[in-house]
Amino acid sequence: xxxxxxxxxxxGIPEIDEDHKHLFRIAxxxxxxxxxxxxxxxxxxxxxxxxxVKYLKNYFLSTLxxxxxTCAGSGMRIT
Numbered sequence: 446x447x448x449x450x451x452x453x454x455x456x457g458i459p460e461i462d463e464d465h466k467h468l469f470r471i472a473x474x475x476x477x478x479x480x481x482x483x484x485x486x487x488x489x490x491x492x493x494x495x496x497x498v499k500y501l502k503n504y505f506l507s508t509l510x511x512x513x514x515t516c517a518g519s520g521m522r523i524t
Contacts, residue, residue: 446476446480448469448472448473448476449469449473450465450469450470454469464504467500468500468501468504471497471501472497474493474497475493475497478490478493478494479494
């Protein structure tokens with residue numbers, strides 16, 4: 446499964462576009478981790494999945510009315 450950002454998804458609002466690009470990077474990392482078990486041990490896979498879920502949870506909670514803040518600048522990174 447290919448997960449990648451496309452400029453077609455750009456909304457023209459830099460803060461939101463950066464959040465969405467970061468979400469795509471996380472999704473790509475999660476998919477690659479799940480699809481390629483020989484690349485990481487079980488602990489590493491669980492760490493990547495846990496960090497991705499934590500970021501996504503914070504992202505969606507931050508999009509609630511009155512709670513908007515940029516997640517991309519939160520320091521939560523998966524590289």
